[in-house]
Amino acid sequence: MSPTSSKKFKNPRAKYNFQGRSCSISGVGSYVPERILTNADLEKLVDTTDEWITSRTGIKERRQAAKDEFTSDMGARAALSAMQKAGVTAEQIDLIILATITPDMPFPSTACLIQRKIGAHRAAGFDLEAACSGFIYGLEIGQQFIMSRTYDTVLVIGAEKLSSIVDWKDRNTCVLFGDGAGAAVLQNRPNSHGLLTAVMGADGRKADLLFMAGGGSRCPATAESVAARQHYLRMEGKETFKNAVQAMQTAAKEALRRCELDISRIKCIIPHQANQRIVDAVGERLGAKPEQLFVNLHKYGNTSAASVAIALDEAVTSGRVQRGDLILMVVFGAGLTWGAAVIEW
């Protein structure tokens, strides 16, 4: 029986206290690389302008990892920060779930490389691929392991080095993405605050809207595939935009419905940080006030699986969210995939 959807509760707090188990987020952390790439820098690379990027997306700058800095490095830094804030040692971690579309290499999993870097040698680990929706998928999967009594402490990380798969000659995409990582420690803490519900969805019929063709079994790396620039991501921006707005509002409404919560009860809405116009459209369709929406995409662009993880850490660290506040996270990405989560912080 699902801990979150089996029963209707008037009081959402009761939802996650199920048979003596509860999934609490005991710490969050994030890391972004030092190097800043501004819109002015991009004007020198492709035929674009700060005016176009700002007005069409809201993005002003993004971070770029160093040549010798990989997804595992950024993921490990975010994880260590979350563990420190949670007061959890590496030995306590039972499971590492890494959401990413830019693993260090196809195998072994980057979760295992992070395990080595943070010294969590007791932990199991795997990579999760749900594109920009990966962090919410990871929270839900981590919660299931905790509520089923399989594990007590799960590390969920979203980390990306998107600069490694962006086509720096394609102005349609290269202005949008950035590098970074965010992490959360999930723990069984009965009668504590935590994850109230998580919604996940997918529609593979629209897989062609956002993809990277090269590097898998269908199109392994060859001189031809590299010359044809197949190892870069491609996106149908307009269609992706429309699907994002639709899927995010539906997922968010479903998450609120499951918790019997009105949007006015939510202190902070953390949407996937892809485009300010998507954030505004989703907020409007949810009936949210602009001040409920958390936005940091002007600083980081779209960091895919890391996006809402970094934003959650910033919302908490900046004091925007206090213990006891209700948070709604809502995401959308390639797959297509989408998700939403309600957390009592």
Ligand code: UT7
């Ligand atoms: O994280 C996964 C989810 N991702 C998303 O949700 C992203 C969704 N899509 C979007 O955010 C937007 O569709 C974009 C920001 C990607 C594009 O904005 P748009 O308003 O949909 O523009 P468009 O693609 O319709 O392009 C409009 C024009 C085109 O020129 P023409 O054909 O009208 O002459 C583009 O070639 O803007 C042109 N354009 C640019 N111009 C200057 C596209 N990229 C650029 C650019 N600089 N960087």
